[in-house]
Amino acid sequence: MALVFEVKDGDPAGPALHALIIGVGAYPHLKDGSGTPLPDLGRFGAPGQLTSPPRSALAWTDALIAARDEWLAPLGTVDLLVSSPPKPADDGGDDHEPATRDAIQSAFGRWWKRCDRHADNIALFVFCGHGLQAESQVLLAADFGHDEHSPWMKAFDFDRTRLAFMANHARTQLFVVDACREVTLANLETPVPYAPPLREPGKRDPLRCEFDFTARATSRKRSAYGKPNEPSYFTKALLRGLDGGAASRIRREWLVTTGDLAGHLDALMAMVDAPVGQQPQVTTTRSARIRRTPAPLAHLRVDCKPSRATGQADFSWHHDSLPARSRPVRSGEAWTVPDIPVGASTVAASFPELDYHDVKQKFIVFPPIYEDYVEVSARTQVHEIERP
Structure with a gap:
């Protein structure tokens, strides 16, 4: 099971923060992978194995649990999917449920239902791994390329997924995409690849999200970066902000809001020495208070x-x-x-x-x-x- 944290002593009917964290570093069908390689990888930008996204996903999970009592809606559940490339001198085993397309789909469905139970829930979605930019941003699951004739079936359309989640009853929704947005030959040839969203938006769906924070690690056509075997710069910056780096003093408390987190993101990226060329892109609506912190x-x-x-x-x-x-x-x-x-x-x-x-x-x-x-x-x- 992907569920790595579930509160046992909280109010089951009360609001809570529910998180779905995905970190994909092992891609068997991409460059240097352990499986049958996808033909003509150059069309997709020749993507390969990654060591930073799994570390980013684990860093998000550790930070959420460590601050479980500091969230304005107490931490309720954390689902974690991680596919890590094998380390030198080990057998390639992984203690976490792999981030395959089917596993992501199943975890997303369970997470949707938890978030949908209360309007004051906070929904947090984090994806760390390979991404490509077509008309929408496409995020690659661990088994991307399993079928050379339909490689996009093991990816998903992030933009349509995000739009669909607007119908969820959780009014505060945080989506974090720690992935590249490069345009490749494959995306030029197929500008609307059939990468199914995790949920299809409906034209008559209500828009229940009041407090939207959707953050992408980089701007369109650009790359995102991280040092090998460390959380990415984007993850470090956001976690630093949530830990007080983006806090404001409000009525004798230090509180982090989605507005402050968005407004201070460039400074937070500078604090973690991120490359100057990596410029995150954030969209927000009304600002929501999401966490209280000690004096930062x-x-x-x-x-x-x-x-x-x-x-x-x-x-x-x-x-x-x-x-x-x-x-x-x-x-x-x-x-x-x-x-x-x-x-x-x-x-x-x-x-x-x-x-x-x-x-x-x-x-x-x-x-x-x-x-x-x-x-x-x-x-x-x-x-x-x-x-x-």
């Missing part, structure tokens, strides 16, 4: 005004309850102080060359990245280059 951590990025003083400054950061931190090497670039408490901090800038007066400045830091400057004055009358 944030990054502080600081330089000098005038900017030419930045390269001469010895920066240090100070907080009443923590050891001071110092910039290890001078640079003309802004200094980033990572993972510091929100609230009041002090930055000191000293100038051993005596071109500028030493100064201390207090900042009120808030997540995810707070950027500001220390204003300094020259000891002698020199021409300063101001910020544009």
Whole structure:
């Protein structure tokens, strides 16, 4: 069974968060796979085995369970499907139900029913694996290419699946697609491939979703990235946001909303050092509060005004309850102080060359990245280059 978490002590009739997490890394019929390869793989962009999506799926699962009591609708169930490529020196076994097309379809049906029971449920869908862009985004199950004459039957149309889920009674719906959106020769030849959605939308279906958060790892025609055997940059950024990086203080609580998560996503991607060319795409409707967190951590990025003083400054950061931190090497670039408490901090800038007066400045830091400057004055009358 794909069910890896089910609450035992909650209210079965009350609202809950129900998650379906899919991570596909092992593709037997793609490049370097263990099965019969799909002919002419180049038409599909020559996709192969992946190590990051399974790690991303497991990271999502661990994060959901670890914060089970912090969600505004308590965590109810987590379904997990994972197909991992074999590790060196093992037999290729996997402790999780494989993410085949049939298994995804079955898990989706069970997840739909759980989400449909209460309007205040939170529905969370996460797919990590190969994706291609036709007129719709097509996501590849582990057994994609099993039938060379109908390879798309082991994939599914994400856009039509997402549209169909709008009819589910859960008013808050979060869909995360951590996959590429490249256009290949196969998609040019067949711009509307027959990749059946997990549920077909109906023209007369009601649109019950009030709080929509649909996030794709990258923009159309672009790739998504992750380091080998680590969660992807997109997953790291979203989980960082949910863990407080996108939190706002509302009535003495730190809360994460879908609006803040969408609005801070570019900054969160920068925090995890994602490639600049990967630009996530998010669509949202009304903002929903989804999680409360302890006081979060944030990054502080600081330089000098005038900017030419930045390269001469010895920066240090100070907080009443923590050891001071110092910039290890001078640079003309802004200094980033990572993972510091929100609230009041002090930055000191000293100038051993005596071109500028030493100064201390207090900042009120808030997540995810707070950027500001220390204003300094020259000891002698020199021409300063101001910020544009």
